[in-house]
Amino acid sequence: MKGAAVFPAGQSLKVLYDIPAPRIESPDGVKLRILQVGVCATDREIASFIVGTAPEGCDYLVMGHEALAEIVETGPEAGDLRPGDLVVPTVRRPCEDPACIACRNDRSDFCITGLYREHGIQNMHGFMTEFVVDQARYMRKVPPAIRDAAVLVEPLTIAEKAFIQAERILMRLPWNLPGAPGAAHQAVVMGAGPVGLLGAMALRVRGCKVAVYSREPETDPRAEITRAIGAEYVSSLDRSPDRMAAGMSNIDLVYEATGSPRVALDTIGILGRNGVLILTGVPGANMHEVVDIGTLITNMTLKNQCLLATVNAGNDAFDRAISDLTAFRTRWPGAVRALITGRFKLEQFATPIRNTAGIKNIIEIAS
Ligand SMILES: [Zn+2]
Ligand SMILES: [Zn+2]
DSSP, X not given: OOEEEEETTTTEEEEESOOOOOOOOSTTEEEEEEEEEEOOHHHXXXXXXXXXXXXXXXXXXXXXXXXXXXXXXXXXXXXXXXXXXXXXXXXXXXXXXXXXXXXXTXXXXXXXXXXXXXXXXXXXXXXXXXXXXXXXXXXXXXXXXXXXXXXXXXXXXXXXHHHHHHHHHHTTSXXXXXXXXXXXXXXXXXXXXXXXXHHHHHHHHTTOEEEEEESSOTTSHHHHHXXXXXXXXXXXXXXXXXXXXXTSSOOOEEEEXXXXXXXXXXXXXXXOTTOEEEEXXXXXXXXXXXXXXXXXXXXXXXXXXXXXXXXXXXXXXXXXXXXXXXXXXXXXXXXXXXXXXXXXXXXXXXXHHHOOOSSEEEXXXXX
């Protein structure tokens, strides 16, 4: 079968045509026909040979971790999964250390050893291929009604995992407890990429006032999507983060989705009292800044602020992403459709990885 592969040692990308088709080998096995796979910055880093490890004994890694698939075959112990069901597979698989309390509790997204495997990223082939065999427990079922948008589930899980944690932190304030009078939270999303825009949608369905701050001009489609979901778009071409914040009430939550360390640093300055700053970027090393760390820490302490960095996602975040995406599609069908800006064949996989134009580009593998 076909697959989109990276050869980390040879530093090349290739479409392979002779990958052996996988077979179900365990009672809880499921065979997936991959329908669509999204491309993101992680794929760009893998294709630039910065990250990405091939499975043991293999010189290539099949890419792709943001998948929508259809079940085509199940083992006898695959639970309620049936051929024809639509699923989004989770990405991370647990480490084998008996002492890893996270993995032993089905929370490999909080793995302590770092020895987990990830489809299409670390020691495990990804989803940019025709068929994949996996275990039923890692499948999240998707309603057919969101088939056209479900490839966005995985990038949305980043925001969902972050917000599940942020909600718990915000509940330290008694006026934020469920049923308490609390006012709508003011949230700011830094960056209007797919992770930022999906995060903005998730904040809007929870009743937050949302501003999206990004470098594109007011006329950009990203700004139109932002306004369509009832959020404010602020272009960095027109206003500094400080000027934006001056026109707002206390900023309770900032979701940093640009991956820029400079932007992350600037956002600490606009975060309000008792606020939570969420970091999701992985900018890498060697970015130096001169910062008055004394003022920074003093302000964070005096304002009861919380810095929350988060990666990967558990089943709870996947399930919330699936139900949220269902709500997004009902409320803002045009805005959700506008997030997917490019569709490519498997043979063209290198194009959207190399060329960053558009919002979310996807690979169509089967229809
Ligand atoms: Zn991704
Ligand atoms: Zn672990």
